[in-house]
Amino acid sequence: MAWFFLAPLQALYVALLSIVALHYWKSASDLWRRRQGLSLPPGPRRWPLVGNLFNAPSPWKPWLGYRKLSSEFGDIVYLEMLGRPMIILGSPEVMIEFLEKRSAVTSDRPESALMAIFGQKNNFGFMRYGLLWRRLRRNFWQHFHSGAVPSSHPMQESFTRKALVRFLDLSADTKAVIRYAFGGTILKFVYGVEVENEGDPRIAELEEANDVIRAITTPMQFAPEALPFVGYLPTWTPFLGKLITRLSKSRAAHEHITTEQYYLAKARAEAGEDDTSMVFKLLAAASKLHASHEEDYCLPVAAIAAEADYDLHDPQAGADTMSSTAEGLFLAMSLYPEIQEKARAELSTVVGPDRMPGFKDRQSLVYVNAVVKEALRWHNVTPIGVLHTTTADEVLRGHFIPAGTMIAPNIWACMHNPDIYPEPNTFNPERFIRDGKLRNDILDPVSIVFGFGRRKCPGRHFADAMLYIIVASLLHVFDVRPPLDEDGQPIKIELHQSHGFLSYAPFARLFPEDCRCVVRPQSARAEALLRNAVANDV
Numbered sequence: 001m002a003w004f005f006l007a008p009l010q011a012l013y014v015a016l017l018s019i020v021a022l023h024y025w026k027s028a029s030d031l032w033r034r035r036q037g038l039s040l041p042p043g044p045r046r047w048p049l050v051g052n053l054f055n056a057p058s059p060w061k062p063w064l065g066y067r068k069l070s071s072e073f074g075d076i077v078y079l080e081m082l083g084r085p086m087i088i089l090g091s092p093e094v095m096i097e098f099l100e101k102r103s104a105v106t107s108d109r110p111e112s113a114l115m116a117i118f119g120q121k122n123n124f125g126f127m128r129y130g131l132l133w134r135r136l137r138r139n140f141w142q143h144f145h146s147g148a149v150p151s152s153h154p155m156q157e158s159f160t161r162k163a164l165v166r167f168l169d170l171s172a173d174t175k176a177v178i179r180y181a182f183g184g185t186i187l188k189f190v191y192g193v194e195v196e197n198e199g200d201p202r203i204a205e206l207e208e209a210n211d212v213i214r215a216i217t218t219p220m221q222f223a224p225e226a227l228p229f230v231g232y233l234p235t236w237t238p239f240l241g242k243l244i245t246r247l248s249k250s251r252a253a254h255e256h257i258t259t260e261q262y263y264l265a266k267a268r269a270e271a272g273e274d275d276t277s278m279v280f281k282l283l284a285a286a287s288k289l290h291a292s293h294e295e296d297y298c299l300p301v302a303a304i305a306a307e308a309d310y311d312l313h314d315p316q317a318g319a320d321t322m323s324s325t326a327e328g329l330f331l332a333m334s335l336y337p338e339i340q341e342k343a344r345a346e347l348s349t350v351v352g353p354d355r356m357p358g359f360k361d362r363q364s365l366v367y368v369n370a371v372v373k374e375a376l377r378w379h380n381v382t383p384i385g386v387l388h389t390t391t392a393d394e395v396l397r398g399h400f401i402p403a404g405t406m407i408a409p410n411i412w413a414c415m416h417n418p419d420i421y422p423e424p425n426t427f428n429p430e431r432f433i434r435d436g437k438l439r440n441d442i443l444d445p446v447s448i449v450f451g452f453g454r455r456k457c458p459g460r461h462f463a464d465a466m467l468y469i470i471v472a473s474l475l476h477v478f479d480v481r482p483p484l485d486e487d488g489q490p491i492k493i494e495l496h497q498s499h500g501f502l503s504y505a506p507f508a509r510l511f512p513e514d515c516r517c518v519v520r521p522q523s524a525r526a527e528a529l530l531r532n533a534v535a536n537d538v
Ligand code: HEM
Pocket: 124, 125, 126, 127, 137, 307, 308, 311, 321, 322, 325, 381, 382, 385, 386, 387, 388, 449, 450, 451, 452, 453, 454, 455, 456, 457, 458, 459, 460, 462, 463
């Protein structure tokens, strides 16, 4: 009798297995035909169907495991996850060769169904390569390219001072002030919104809005990406309910803040107010060019503006690039007082005690510039950048790379390669200086940490400018020290970077696990200088 029920089940199993085997055989033979005798790049042994699923580097800080693989197999390592090919690039040369020089075929992104379901459909950072991505990115770039960013320098200078003055309130939380400095600048730049302090609810709402990116790209959370239907499940679903609630809340915050700020900026524009914000300019251009199709332009304008918001700091998960880099920098300053001293000596010679530093001083502040470079290198916040994907079959250094291969550049390994940067774990800006000038014979972190080719970070000039003005203004006025323990002794904090990346997740950003420090004015005169500068800015 049992056979009566088992037979159909067995038949179903056999049918399913045959379909999977047939599919596997078809893709393997198709790949074999396309390879035309070329070998795939070397890599750990793959198993039928699952590939390297069980012997891939641990998803916990995978850049470490990837570096180990590169030392064993070379600059190009091949992995396969359930039939999905992936290569790890281990040196700057091969990254430039493939991702920069062949960016026409290496600029796609892996699709993320959950990102789309949870409100990030128009986020071009995660979008497939194509016309819509190009259109959104071009509009975004107009406001962030190297020629455009200097127009926001006065705003960056004054907002930095406004944020730093918060440190004069002894109870201010360092992380919150850092978040405010970057978040407030971006809100002002994008929407023309003036955020008064780190407690402003809009900063908190933006953090909530970014939570979806953080949640989906955090290793254990990212697993549901393989089963995108979870995006449609109710919040009471066992095991997954918490994640779905978190993502839904983030989507709601994202929709609320971006819509609200967009319409407020639009209303100001319609009322004829003069505003230099990005939304204002985009709207003006859209209505001039396409007066009869304004609604068509609302989506791109709102989406492009929202894109800039993604770079806000999150106090819980630290999912932010600029603030996270700054957290590493504050930690470095507290650990290396002698570096603060050298920067201060330079600031005192170039700027003097009677004014705050500005962008006009940048050329002359060689040491300060080197501190910015070292901050981007030492605490490299995007260790594997953002995954690219190939759109066509390619041959790289004699190896066949199939179309649809995910590419993970191990940026962290380059930034911590002792052959390029001796003693890479030491924060040492002087590695970038020779004979009083910035060296041009050493790999500039700026050329790698912002990614590659057509996908290279479009916010890089803005970010670089912000980091410069923060370092210069901070070190001109303040002293950054380690926190004290209960006995009044300095607590020695080491840089431990968080993780935040699963081998096939599209985006990862790191933050220092602990960056506690104490920020105090160097003198009453320095304090007065800052206060006066802020008063004059108003
Ligand atoms: C220290 C600061 C920053 C770092 C280290 C950083 C790093 C990166 C990296 C590695 C990528 C991926 C590039 C690639 O795929 O090859 C990226 C993409 C991106 N970044 Fe940044 N970024 C920073 C700041 C910013 C800022 C301030 C903004 C906006 C105002 C921004 C907006 C974007 C956008 C929109 C993309 C997606 C580009 C695309 O897919 O076409 N970033 N960033």
